[in-house]
Amino acid sequence: MERIGEIMAYELSKNLDYQAVVIPTPLGTKATQYIKNSLVICSILRAGLTLHNGFLNYFDAAENGFISAYRHHPNNDDFFEIIVQYQAVADITNKTVVIVDPMLATGQSIVAVFKQLMERGAPAIIHIAVVIAAPEGIAHLEAELPDNCHLWIASIDDHLNEHSYIVPGLGDAGDLAYGIKL
Numbered sequence: 001m002e003r004i005g006e007i008m009a010y011e012l013s014k015n016l017d018y019q020a021v022v023i024p025t026p027l028g029t030k031a032t033q034y035i036k037n038s039l040v041i042c043s044i045l046r047a048g049l050t051l052h053n054g055f056l057n058y059f060d061a062a063e064n065g066f067i068s069a070y071r072h073h074p075n076n077d078d079f080f081e082i083i084v085q086y087q088a089v090a091d092i093t094n095k096t097v098v099i100v101d102p103m104l105a106t107g108q109s110i111v112a113v114f115k116q117l118m119e120r121g122a123p124a125i126i127h128i129a130v131v132i133a134a135p136e137g138i139a140h141l142e143a144e145l146p147d148n149c150h151l152w153i154a155s156i157d158d159h160l161n162e163h164s165y166i167v168p169g170l171g172d173a174g175d176l177a178y179g180i181k182l
Contacts, residue, residue, distance in 0.1 A: 001102055001131065004154055005054015008129050012152055013058065016096065035059075037096040037124045042089060044069050044101040044113055051100045051131065065089030065097075067116060069109040078163050082112040093121035104133035104153070105166050107140030114145060126150070132157055134166045 017036040022029050042065030043052035056062060067087040071080040099113060110128060117123075128141070129152040136159065141151060157166050 001050035002054040002057070004131050005051040005100065005129075006057050007054075008051075008131075008152055008154060009055045009058035012098070012127055012129065015150070035096070037094065038063065039096050039098065040065050040090050040092050040123075041098045041100060042067060042092075042113070042117065044099070044109060045086070047103065048101045051102050051129070055098060055100055055129070059098075062098075063090035063095075065092070065117075067113050069113050071109075080164070082108045084112050084116050087116060089117065089120055091121060092117060092123045094124050096125050096127070097123040098127045098129060100129045102131045103166060103169070104128075104130040104137040104141070105160055106134075106164050107137035107144070110137075110141060111144045114149070124148075127152060131155065132166055132169060134158075134160045136160050 018033040019036045020031060021034045022031050039059050039062040041052055041055045041059065041062045043049055045066050045068040052064075065088065067084060067089065069082055069084045072083045073080045097117065099110060099117075101110060104110065114126070126149045128149060131154045133153045133156050135156065138151065138153070138156070141149070157169055159167055161167050
């Protein structure tokens with residue numbers, strides 16, 4: 001996941017806005033380009049952490065944000081709602097926000113996180129980076145999110161099953177990275 005995050009960050013960097021700056025060095029000055037808007041990388045906990053690290057390897061001066069979102073099954077059946085419990089997010093006003101989460105199944109978690117973030121301010125632009133997506137989740141994001149959101153996907157799988165899991169998918173990304181939940 002971390003390596004995929006690095007590759008996705010590189011590709012995303014080609015679409016950011018840059019501004020010319022002159023940097024003083026010990027022997028002179030150097031004209032170069034800096035990212036125009038400050039960058040905030042926001043991970044959906046816990047699965048997003050390994051992908052987040054890949055983005056930080058590339059955007060090492062970025063600010064960080066973390067939000068927990070999970071499926072809550074109140075009736076122990078296939079129906080679920082998304083619960084957003086915890087957030088620690090930098091100020092996002094007029095910044096470029098990158099929401100990272102390895103899996104895009106139904107899209108409900110990303111929409112819930114997006115709504116929570118919008119209560120904290122208005123970013124200039126939002127990028128959403130996922131490793132594996134289902135067509136149903138992509139359609140949900142296209143219907144629910146505004147035009148200043150851009151979706152980056154490494155791979156699109158076939159569909160969601162009757163439990164709303166990606167097929168063929170890879171399993172629970174958080175469990176694969178950190179072990180099963182207690």
